[in-house]
Amino acid sequence: MGILSRKTKTLILVLVASLFLAVGLVPVHAATQYALSLNPGRTQEQSSPGVTVTLTVTGASSGQPYSFLLLVTDPSGAKSNATRSTIAPGSAFSFQLNYPSDFSRGSIKYVGQYNVNVAQTTPSVSASVASGHLDVGLTDKSTYERTYPVSIKADAYSSNETVRIDITHASLSAPDFPAFVNADPSGNVFFSWLTTPDLPIGNYNVTITGGSTVKAVRDSQSFLLDLTGVTIRGINVAQSSLMRSQTARFSFSADYLGGGPVQSGFATLLVTQPDFTIQQVPATYNATSARFEAGYRIPLVSMNGSWTALVKANSLQDSYGNSGPDSSPSADFIVTPASLSVDLNFTRGDIVIGNVVAIYSNITTPDGSSFAAGTVSAFVSPPGRPIGNQVNLLYDSSQRKWVGSYTVSTNDPSGVWLVKVSASDPYGNSGSGSTSSIVTVVAPVSQGSTLTLWFLTAFGAIAAGLLVGLFLLRRKRTFQHHLQVDLQAVSEEASKVKNQEFFQSIKEQIEKQREGKGS
Amino acid sequence: MVRTITVHSFKGGTGKSTITANLATALAARGRRVGVMDMDLEGPGLHVIFNITPEEVKHTLNDVLLDAVSPDEAVIPMNGRLGLEAGSLYFSPASVRVGEMLRTLRTGFELESFSRAIAKLGTSFKLDYVMIDTHPGIENDTLLVMGVCDHLVIVSRIDQQDIFGTGVVVDIARTLEKPAHLVVNMVPKGLKASDASKLVKGIGHHFKVDVAGWLPFSDAVQSSLSKSVFILTNPRDAVASRFQDLAKQLESYN
Ligand SMILES: Nc1ncnc2c1ncn2[C@@H]1O[C@H](COP(=O)(O)OP(=O)(O)O)[C@@H](O)[C@H]1O
Ligand SMILES: [Mg+2]
Numbered sequence: 083m084g085i086l087s088r089k090t091k092t093l094i095l096v097l098v099a100s101l102f103l104a105v106g107l108v109p110v111h112a113a114t115q116y117a118l119s120l121n122p123g124r125t126q127e128q129s130s131p132g133v134t135v136t137l138t139v140t141g142a143s144s145g146q147p148y149s150f151l152l153l154v155t156d157p158s159g160a161k162s163n164a165t166r167s168t169i170a171p172g173s174a175f176s177f178q179l180n181y182p183s184d185f186s187r188g189s190i191k192y193v194g195q196y197n198v199n200v201a202q203t204t205p206s207v208s209a210s211v212a213s214g215h216l217d218v219g220l221t222d223k224s225t226y227e228r229t230y231p232v233s234i235k236a237d238a239y240s241s242n243e244t245v246r247i248d249i250t251h252a253s254l255s256a257p258d259f260p261a262f263v264n265a266d267p268s269g270n271v272f273f274s275w276l277t278t279p280d281l282p283i284g285n286y287n288v289t290i291t292g293g294s295t296v297k298a299v300r301d302s303q304s305f306l307l308d309l310t311g312v313t314i315r316g317i318n319v320a321q322s323s324l325m326r327s328q329t330a331r332f333s334f335s336a337d338y339l340g341g342g343p344v345q346s347g348f349a350t351l352l353v354t355q356p357d358f359t360i361q362q363v364p365a366t367y368n369a370t371s372a373r374f375e376a377g378y379r380i381p382l383v384s385m386n387g388s389w390t391a392l393v394k395a396n397s398l399q400d401s402y403g404n405s406g407p408d409s410s411p412s413a414d415f416i417v418t419p420a421s422l423s424v425d426l427n428f429t430r431g432d433i434v435i436g437n438v439v440a441i442y443s444n445i446t447t448p449d450g451s452s453f454a455a456g457t458v459s460a461f462v463s464p465p466g467r468p469i470g471n472q473v474n475l476l477y478d479s480s481q482r483k484w485v486g487s488y489t490v491s492t493n494d495p496s497g498v499w500l501v502k503v504s505a506s507d508p509y510g511n512s513g514s515g516s517t518s519s520i521v522t523v524v525a526p527v528s529q530g531s532t533l534t535l536w537f538l539t540a541f542g543a544i545a546a547g548l549l550v551g552l553f554l555l556r557r558k559r560t561f562q563h564h565l566q567v568d569l570q571a572v573s574e575e576a577s578k579v580k581n582q583e584f585f586q587s588i589k590e591q592i593e594k595q596r597e598g599k600g601s
Numbered sequence: 602m603v604r605t606i607t608v609h610s611f612k613g614g615t616g617k618s619t620i621t622a623n624l625a626t627a628l629a630a631r632g633r634r635v636g637v638m639d640m641d642l643e644g645p646g647l648h649v650i651f652n653i654t655p656e657e658v659k660h661t662l663n664d665v666l667l668d669a670v671s672p673d674e675a676v677i678p679m680n681g682r683l684g685l686e687a688g689s690l691y692f693s694p695a696s697v698r699v700g701e702m703l704r705t706l707r708t709g710f711e712l713e714s715f716s717r718a719i720a721k722l723g724t725s726f727k728l729d730y731v732m733i734d735t736h737p738g739i740e741n742d743t744l745l746v747m748g749v750c751d752h753l754v755i756v757s758r759i760d761q762q763d764i765f766g767t768g769v770v771v772d773i774a775r776t777l778e779k780p781a782h783l784v785v786n787m788v789p790k791g792l793k794a795s796d797a798s799k800l801v802k803g804i805g806h807h808f809k810v811d812v813a814g815w816l817p818f819s820d821a822v823q824s825s826l827s828k829s830v831f832i833l834t835n836p837r838d839a840v841a842s843r844f845q846d847l848a849k850q851l852e853s854y855n
Contacts, residue, residue: 352687356845357836358630360686387842392632392687408727409688412632414849567761567807572768579773584741588748591712592777 114141118200118212120181125218126235127190127301128270132183133216137166137200138176146170149204150211154185157194157218158298162187167204181216191238192299193218219303220288227310228281228404229340234273234288239265239295247273248289251282251307279338280402283307312336312344312406314393317351317413326380326420326511327447332365332391332413333373336398336406343372347400349393351376355417356387362394374398380417382447383509389415420447422513426460428501430519433490443475443484443503445513452482456507462488464521465497475503496523603636603723605731606851607750611766613737615756616786616816618646619827620847621734626830627848629680629688633729636676636691636722638662640746641736650827651692653677662695665718672722683833691726712748719749730851739773747774752854753781754813757804759788764804771810780854782813784847790818814847816840 117138125133137150149167156162162185166177181198182188190196196216202208222233232249239245243265249256258275265271271290290301313336320331332351336344344367351363365376393410426443433439441460445453454477461470475486484503499521506512579585608621618641625637639647648658660675679690719731733746747753753774757767767783774781785801792800797815805812816822819840825831832841 352632354630354687356842358685358833359836385837388845390631390687394687395689409634409729410632567764567768569768569807572765572808573772575765575769576772576776579739579744579769580776585744585773587709588712588744589777591710592748595712595716 114139116200116202116212118198118214120198120214120216123216124224125190125216126222126233127193127218127220127237128235129182129190129237132180132190135179135181135198136176137178137212138174139170140174142170142173142175143205144170144172147204148175149202151201151203152179152185153199153201154181154188155197155199156189157192157196160187160298162189164188165203189238190218192297193220193301193303194299219305220290220301221303221305223305225306225308226277227308227339228277228279228283228402229310229338229342230277231340232275232277232288232305234271234275234290236271236290236301237269238297239269239271239292241265241267241269243269243295244293245271245295246291246293247271248291249275249286250289251284251286256281256286277307277340279310279342279344279400279404281307283309283403310404311339311408312398312400312404313339314398314407314410316411317391317393319391319413319415321415323416323418324380325418325448326382326384326509327449327451328420329377329379329449330389330391330415332363332376332378333368333371334365334393335373338404339406344374344398344400344404345369345372346402347374347398349374349398351378351391352394353378354390354392355385356389357385359385363391365393367400379449382420382507382511384417386417386419386510389417391415419509420511420513422447422453422505422511424503424505424513424515426501426503426515426517428462428499428517428519430521432522432524434524435490435492435494438487438489441473441475441486441488441501441503442481443486443505443515444482445484445503445505447511453505453507453511454479454482456505456511458484458486458503458505460486460488461502461504463500463502464494464523465499466495470500470502490523494523496521603720603728603731604752604855605719605733605750606752606754607733607735607746608754608756609735609743609747609770610737610756610763611739611770612758612760612763613644615737615758615763617641617737617756618650618734619822619831620754620756620784620786620816620844621732622647622650622830623832623841623844624848624851625690625730625732626683626685626832627845628730628732628851629685629690630832631848631852632688633852634689634727636693636726636728636731637679638693638695638731638733640695640733640742642695643736645694646827647692647734648694650830651677651679652682652829653692653694658694662693662718662722665721666714672718672725676722676726683830689726689728691728693722711745715745715749739770744773747779748777750779752851753779754784754851755781755810756784756786758786759800767804767810768808771808780811782811782850782854783808784813785815787818788815792817813850814843816843816847 119136121134147169152164154162164179164185198214199210200212202211220234220236226232244262247261249259263273285304286307287304315335317334324330346367349365351365353361353363363376363378365374368375390412392412399405422445424445428441429439447453458475460473460475463470473486473488475484478485498518500518502516504514608617610617625635629635639645660670662675664670665672665675676691676693679692735743735746755767755770757763771781783805788797801812801815821835821838822831822840832844835841
């Protein structure tokens with residue numbers, strides 16, 4: 083028993099010692115700290131809702147009574163105060179007051195700085211343990227971007243008093259100023275000024291002058307006006323499908339960030355081919371359509387397929403220095419090869435054997451301009467000659483016509499001659515046209531070697547046909563699939579995942595997030 | 602608001618990284634502002650496609666999650682490197698498994714922390730889209746990226762095991778109430794386009810999942826060896842225009 087009790091005693095001793103040590107580690111005598119915060123730190127003249135003043139005390143002695151005197155000095159030098167006492171519930175505590183409602187004679191009726199001082203009266207006396215300040219203005223913000231409204235509030239005028247509001251920039255009155263407005267029955271003045279995109283940027287001064295009221299501190303304040311940005315509402319392409327050589331016409335409207343349409347300036351469109359080659363296309367504001375407009379003639383050599391147009395980031399500049407957008411919507415359109423229209427002239431009437439007959443062809447692209455580069459052939463078919471004799475045409479730039487000649491041979495019969503002209507280029511633009519003429523061939527001659535040519539041509543055609551057939555056969559390999567997926571097994575596998583703790587946790591978190599967004 | 606698109610597949614090697622890189626680039630070329638995140642830490646592939654050497658990666662998304670760096674220190678602007686004039690493309694590599702890291706930080710709040718990091722990235726770069734490339738399978742971090750996304754793109758090949766896994770992923774996406782879209786990749790060359798479309802539609806129907814589109818097996822894609830963004834190096838290839846169509850399809854999801 084004696085041994086046991088000695089062991090117990092030792093245990094108690096150790097416990098007490100460690101308790102003492104633990105207590106010793108706690109900083110009971112740390113300096114008391116005070117933090118004062120005002121929220122918001124800037125406001126407009128108005129007595130309600132006021133400003134929340136928070137004093138936070140740390141390092142306090144728990145159970146100890148604390149008392150404070152809060153003193154606010156407004157821009158006129160007038161003072162108002164409030165007191166707060168509390169018994170520290172722990173080493174830290176805080177309390178909140180509303181300025182002006184919790185202060186004797188408090189008000190927010192002057193612009194300028196309101197200084198707040200906190201004095202401690204218990205347990206020890208200190209003239210200032212914390213301080214801070216509140217800024218009061220007439221306007222709801224101190225910086226604006228053009229096109230946003232400047233909202234003005236002022237307090238402490240007489241009921242229904244007419245006041246004069248001045249807004250100046252570089253000593254000049256802003257448009258629409260001075261303005262005269264009436265205070266409401268409780269002497270409050272409300273006014274909103276919508277800034278326009280063209281106002282000079284820089285410092286503005288706003289002043290309110292009472293008809294009869296003269297305030298101890300003049301209602302005067304400055305604010306900054308800055309450039310604004312623009313957004314694009316959507317790009318329109320006049321035609322959703324275009325042939326090469328046609329001009330794609332784009333239009334869009336832009337808005338300022340604060341609202342209202344952009345009505346001046348220029349921008350750059352990025353027109354992207356399917357292979358990402360980009361063309362920069364200038365767009366300008368058209369006052370008649372009230373939209374930005376641009377056109378791009380699609381070159382004959384460009385790519386087929388789906389093209390995209392959008393406004394290049396930050397390329398839009400209005401006449402006043404505002405710019406944007408950050409990003410732009412895009413519009414898609416389809417480009418197809420140009421189908422060429424072919425017009426031709428071939429002589430009619432009597433032709434003497436051995437004479438040269440000219441073929442003229444006028445070939446235009448879908449936009450009506452002359453097709454000048456490519457391969458153009460004419461096929462001259464006298465009666466009974468369906469394939470025709472090929473003649474290559476050359477472009478005559480002075481006439482803007484394709485020209486070729488055909489020499490009438492001894493075996494060309496009289497009758498209705500058919501002439502066909504086909505035009506194409508390496509980019510897949512093509513077209514053809516034909517004409518027929520009644521031709522009388524003068525002086526007939528016997529037939530000769532053309533039979534061999536006919537035979538060769540026919541053989542060539544048969545050989546080509548065979549090749550195509552073989553090619554098709556090769557491609558006709560069929561493909562078969564037998565996929566079997568058991569939905570039961572799928573859902574069992576999924577259940578394994580769904581039973582995991584982490585999955586449940588993620589699912590709950592998603593639901594929580596949705597609730598958060600919903601409320 | 603930034604839209605988050607997660608690209609996932611049950612099996613590996615289905616083409617997630619290829620599809621993520623090409624779709625993100627196509628969206629950027631369409632004027633969108635796009636962020637791309639690599640969350641496949643077992644087999645990261647995007648930095649190879651984007652030609653980024655490990656030395657260039659100073660900070661990663663993990664540092665953003667830890668609030669150690671601001672978002673702009675953890676992304677690599679890609680426009681200049683890829684020669685993209687329209688839109689914006691940013692790449693954000695990851696370093697360790699984000700899911701595991703978040704767990705050690707705040708179990709039960711992984712989703713919130715992760716979506717906050719994405720939102721932060723979204724706001725500082727004014728992003729329209731964040732695309733996340735994942736590693737295959739269903740593990741903690743893939744569940745997390747599924748949980749955080751607005752749209753889930755599921756990539757599958759026409760292969761018994763792939764399709765089975767696709768069914769599993771679709772089932773899980775449905776439980777998480779995430780809209781899922783199927784992209785079937787590497788459709789065998791011998792299959793006619795109309796038959797392929799039918800087959801792919803059939804798979805979508807079987808699992809009741811929206812089909813975003815399909816891509817054929819392409820020798821050109823394979824021989825590009827994942828060393829570049831295919832649509833930029835082979836813009837005239839038929840597969841490039843399929844990627845563009847897929848990007849338009851993604852844009853239509855709202
Ligand atoms: N449509 C396709 N045709 C041919 N090869 C492809 C195709 N899509 C992807 N690949 C190739 O498959 C391999 C795996 O693609 P990757 O994108 O890295 O897949 P994951 O990210 O899913 O592992 C790469 O070599 C890639 O080039
Ligand atoms: Mg990958």
